[in-house]
Amino acid sequence: xxxxxxxxxxxxxxxxxxxxxxxxxxxxRDISLRQGISLLYLEQIFxxxxxxxxxxxxxxxxxxxxxxxxxxxxxxxxxLLALDQKVKTVGCKKDSKKSCNGKSTKCxxxxxxxELDFHINSFFENKKLSDxxxxxxxxx
Amino acid sequence: xxxxxxxxxxxxxxxxxxxxxxxxxxxxRDISLRQGISLLYLEQIFxxxxxxxxxxxxxxxxxxxxxxxxxxxxxxxxxLLALDQKVKTVGCKKDSKKSCNGKSTKCxxxxxxxELDFHINSFFENKKLSDxxxxxxxxx
DNA sequence: CAAAAACTTGACTATTTTAGTCGGGTATAT
DNA sequence: ATATACCCGACTAAAATAGTCAAGTTTTTG
Numbered sequence: 001x002x003x004x005x006x007x008x009x010x011x012x013x014x015x016x017x018x019x020x021x022x023x024x025x026x027x028x029r030d031i032s033l034r035q036g037i038s039l040l041y042l043e044q045i046f047x048x049x050x051x052x053x054x055x056x057x058x059x060x061x062x063x064x065x066x067x068x069x070x071x072x073x074x075x076x077x078x079x080l081l082a083l084d085q086k087v088k089t090v091g092c093k094k095d096s097k098k099s100c101n102g103k104s105t106k107c108x109x110x111x112x113x114x115e116l117d118f119h120i121n122s123f124f125e126n127k128k129l130s131d132x133x134x135x136x137x138x139x140x
Numbered sequence: 141x142x143x144x145x146x147x148x149x150x151x152x153x154x155x156x157x158x159x160x161x162x163x164x165x166x167x168x169r170d171i172s173l174r175q176g177i178s179l180l181y182l183e184q185i186f187x188x189x190x191x192x193x194x195x196x197x198x199x200x201x202x203x204x205x206x207x208x209x210x211x212x213x214x215x216x217x218x219x220l221l222a223l224d225q226k227v228k229t230v231g232c233k234k235d236s237k238k239s240c241n242g243k244s245t246k247c248x249x250x251x252x253x254x255e256l257d258f259h260i261n262s263f264f265e266n267k268k269l270s271d272x273x274x275x276x277x278x279x280x
Numbered sequence: 281c282a283a284a285a286a287c288t289t290g291a292c293t294a295t296t297t298t299a300g301t302c303g304g305g306t307a308t309a310t
Numbered sequence: 311a312t313a314t315a316c317c318c319g320a321c322t323a324a325a326a327t328a329g330t331c332a333a334g335t336t337t338t339t340g
Contacts, residue, residue, distance in 0.1 A: 001220075001260070003141055003229045005328065008249070015248045027286065035247070041329055047288070060337025061285045076252075080141075089143045101176045108155045108175070109148070112216075112272045116263060120141070123259050132252045145299065167315065181300055187318070200308025201314045 007085040009037050010045050014054070014079060015132050018071040025057075025064030045083070052082035071133065077124035087121045089113060147225040149177050150185050154194070154219060155272050158211040165197075165204030185223070192222035211273065217264035227261045229253060 016035050017026045028046060032039040046065055049055045054074070055065040067074065080087070090113040092100035100107035156175050157166045168186060172179040186205055189195045194214070195205040207214065220227070230253040232240035240247035 001141070001143055001225055001227050001229060002231075004326090005231070008230050008232075008253075011252070012247060012249045019248070025286095029286075038329065040331080043287075043289090044329080050287095057287060058337090059285095059287050059335080061339065063286050063337075065287085085141055087141050089141060090148050091145070092148075107152060108159070109152045109272055112151070112267070113143075113148075119263050120260060123256060127252070132249055144297090165315095169315075178300070180302080183316075183318085184300085186316085190317095197316060198308090199306080199314095199316050200310095201312095202309065203307085203315050205316085 001089075003080075004083070004085060006041075006045055006048075007080050007083045009035075009041065010049060010079050010083050011076060011129075011132070013037065013042060013045065014049070014067065014074070014129055017055075017065065017067055018129055018133060021066065025062070025066050027062075027064035030064075048082050048084075049079070052078070054079060054082050067129075071130035072128055074129040075125060076127040076129065076132075077121065079129075080124060087117055087124065089116055089120070141229075143220075144223070144225060146181075146185055146188075147220050147223045149175075149181065150189060150219050150223050151216060151269075151272070153177065153182060153185065154189070154207065154214070154269055157195075157205065157207055158269055158273060161206065165202070165206050167202075167204035170204075188222050188224075189219070192218070194219060194222050207269075211270035212268055214269040215265060216267040216269065216272075217261065219269075220264060227257055227264065229256055229260070 012035055013031050016031050020026055020030070020034070028039055028042045031037065032042055046055065046057075050057055050065070053068055056068055057063065057065050077087075092107055092110060092113065100110055152175055153171050156171050160166055160170070160174070168179055168182045171177065172182055186195065186197075190197055190205070193208055196208055197203065197205050217227075232247055232250060232253065240250055
């Protein structure tokens with residue numbers, strides 16, 4: 001039950017941008033230094049974020065990336081989907097024909113996994129990037 | 141964001157037992173046939189379920205496994221833990237010393253991942269095996 | 281214009297995890 | 311006795327993951 005590091009770093013990098021950008025583009029080099037993430041790896045991640053319209057890029061000197069939406073509007077779910085991190089915890093259910101374990105009938109636990117996925121999905125759907133920043137140093 | 145098949149099959153097999161046992165032991169062979177799970181694989185899974193006191197075994201002819209708790213009492217979380225399926229979606233946090241990304245300070249997204257884990261954990265904690273059986277054919 | 285900063289992109293690879301099998305046991309009811 | 315069913319460690323093929331590399335292109339600034 002793990003999230004891949006790409007998704008994790010993506011959220012981390014975007015949170016960094018939300019904190020440090022003041023309308024200016026934020027370079028991957030800066031994010032890399034601040035968050036301790038490999039620059040090469042960040043490049044790969046931002047490629048996907050760009051393709052999925054989470055950020056836009058500015059080339060050349062003083063270039064970098066800019067959030068397309070405000071942190072208040074940006075759902076965490078959108079970030080995960082951009083990194084191909086689907087919330088589908090279990091294989092059974094692809095299509096409705098031969099759904100579970102190769103059989104044509106729904107398996108005994110089918111609805112339970114559906115519920116689980118829905119539960120997790122809702123969490124990511126309701127959380128916005130701005131929510132991460134609030135409690136940065138709050139709590140205990 | 142996937143559950144491994146061992147956990148999935150474990151839940152499935154235990155649900156099967158809950159449905160088909162009438163105080164008698166349920167053999168893995170029967171579960172294998174009914175649920176379409178490899179017998180050899182089931183053996184591996186039940187070894188862990190036994191070690192973690194989810195089931196007890198009866199050897200010899202007419203042997204099999206018996207649920208230790210009633211389906212109403214058996215938390216799904218206990219099943220997952222028995223299969224080493226920890227709900228810890230992200231690497232940062234092992235110990236409190238050098239927690240995130242090798243750094244000594246909590247990463248910017250740390251609390252968020254904690255919340256996520258808590259959210260998922262609660263789900264598994266509150267769901268009992270008996271809950272899976274109720275809505276087997278219910279809903280839509 | 282030249283050079284440097286920074287984005288662009290596909291391919292590649294080592295490591296780890298996963299899913300599942302195999303073989304050779306042991307216990308027990310009939 | 312023997313068949314059934316649990317017991318258990320070791321093994322392996324395949325897939326996923328994490329991350330690197332190479333070779334660009336674009337744009338700003340001096």
